[in-house]
Amino acid sequence: MTLTAIDLFCGAGGLSAGLEMAGFKVLAGVDLFEAAGKTFVETHKHAAFIGEPIEDVTIEKLMEKTGLKKGELTVLAGGPPCQAYSVYNHQRGMHDKRATLFREYLRIVEGLQPEWIVMENVMGIYSIGGGEAVRAIKYELKQLGYDVEEKVLKAEEYGVPQERRRVVFIGNRINAPIRHPAPTHGPGLLPFTTIREAIGDLPALENGEDGGTVKYAHPAKGDFQEFVRGDQNTVENHGAPRLGKVNIERLQHIPPGGSWRDIPHELLPAGMQRAKRSDHTKRYGRMTWDGLSCTVLTKCDIHWGAYIHPQQDRAVSVREAARLQAFPDWFVFAGSKTDQYIQVGNAVPPLLGRAIGQTIREIIEDGVSIRIAAE
Template identity: 65%
Template sequence: MTKTVIDLFCGAGGLSEGFRQAGYHVVAGNDFDTAAGETFAKTHKEATFLPGPIENITPKDFLKAGQIKAGQLDVLIGGPPCQGFSVYNHQRGMHDQRSSLYLEYLRIVDGLKPRWVVLENVTGISSAGGGEAVRAIIKGFSELGYQVEARTLKAEEYGIPQERRRVLFVGNRVGLPIGWPEPTHGPSLKPLVTVRDAIGDLPLLENGEEFGGKAYRSAPKSDYQKAMRAQCKAVTNHAAPRLGAINMERLQHIPQGGSWRDIPFELLPKGMKRAKRSDHTKRYGRLTWDGLSSTILTKCDIHWGAYIHPEQDRAITVREAARFQSFPDWFEFTGSRTEQYVQVGNAVPPLLGRKLAETIFRVEAGEVATPFELQLTG
């Protein structure tokens, strides 16, 4: 019997794409972002997309969209908007209105009564309010009859070519143990997937060059490239943002692995001329072929992070950012280029979602030991 998923705050659908790759059937999704909703609808044709603020949607709306009854849904997934908890928001905390959107998630949980729940958020949630946010979320699930655990996962340990940390809440109401995916990449495991492994086959671009639907630069040269390309014959969402003349002059001085510190003082932006050498470590950073991508944010702006191509003097494209997030190449993002970057940066890497989904499958199949069994065998 096919397992079912509904995705709240779905964005473009990175988490649901991962569950779909693991064999789940995505029946519905919701987001208030119009452009992200268009991408979700286009890439999840089997699902019903419910647009608009979650506050305006009832559990019955989701049940109708998914053609299911309360208690029949296998997994409810989602990532409530996280800006209120982000480490980039220095005023973060429970007072931020966006921080309370997890209550909407809990409201839908109460109405749908899924077997499993998966909620994703930024690591800043762990320190927000002195840990109040994490405690409140777990308490909220507990009051609805769910045993839930929270854990911080590192994307690169699961074959994703990016330094990315996210907090995951996973739980169920059916008395099964909580399982977590075992890392597959790192010391004593498979080598980390590098920037070269991820984007080395994508076409060359000049600064500001538009590139639509043309062939790849080369045959796939890594297992990761093969997986991302699947049967695709052309590249989409691959256009270089146009950088101004002063930024192009700055880029000439930045080697692989370098940053704003390599730019001559007289060429630095006015505000950065007052910066300490220990500040802004990622600004004007150029990626290295043999390293990981820095965390993909909603703006791949070179002034704010390491988003310069390893050898081409330009910022990374939406497609390159999507590769670092493990989106397959057939997954095309709609909307303006700015909106596309937002969709990619907000997403849960599909590969991480797939690992979580596969773990839930194994738990339900009895392949993950219960705490009692672990105690007996420990």
């Protein structure tokens, strides 16, 4: 039995990588972001990549590229661009064109008739239009014959060393049970993956240093490092952004777990000198070795979150951000450094994708076993 998937809005391919870890064969990815497309092509050499606006992607083209006929695809996955739903976008609303891109996903669902669908998005989708987007997604999929349930999944509960909340819709048209993955990490389960376990083997960097291809600083220690390193002997994308002199001076005052509150008042940016102590809780935050990362965004900008290395006076590298997203080290990100951070921050953590894929696969295999037993 071959389990197949197509990934819409695939970006660099984090969800695709997770589904493949769960035993699915990803046949195609669709995205308009050129740098992400280059990354996807290099990390999913067996899959077709379609670098076009989703509105221009026809059902005929998808079937031609994958060799599938209508009804043969196992899973259609994807996460429409989230900016319109995001709590960081205060002008979000259903009038925003990006908020209706999920309708393109629905068009392709109708055309391909996959057995299963997986949609991922940010928590802000619950508040847009008073929940209009969520209701519309579930109603329209129901009209197409799909039972759908959504749930907020916490990435850290699946081994990702990061606090990350995402809404995941799972549905099918084959009357199979719908189940979201059960947590594997947390109280009473495996311990959460710490930042030390995630990035502690990577070489030290000075502010602005980028050595290109580098060797690991230490032997792999622990299951997570064994997983992300695989057979790799060297690592890419490990270069520190260059921070200005005043920022370096600010960082020297911030201890592990500290933030902008630890910076002397006269060194704070003018706007933050007027801030209340209760404001901007994660700004200029320094990570702690034994904690979890805050949510990795498309900019690991120290002005906006806790993206300062636990020990070194610099911002985290693209590779460190990728590790915090649970990307294997063989995933090399293409494009400018800005493009690379965007690819990492927009991705579904592969370990979360794996958990989703494994759960769907278990349901499918249970159904096959029941049918065989009945025969």
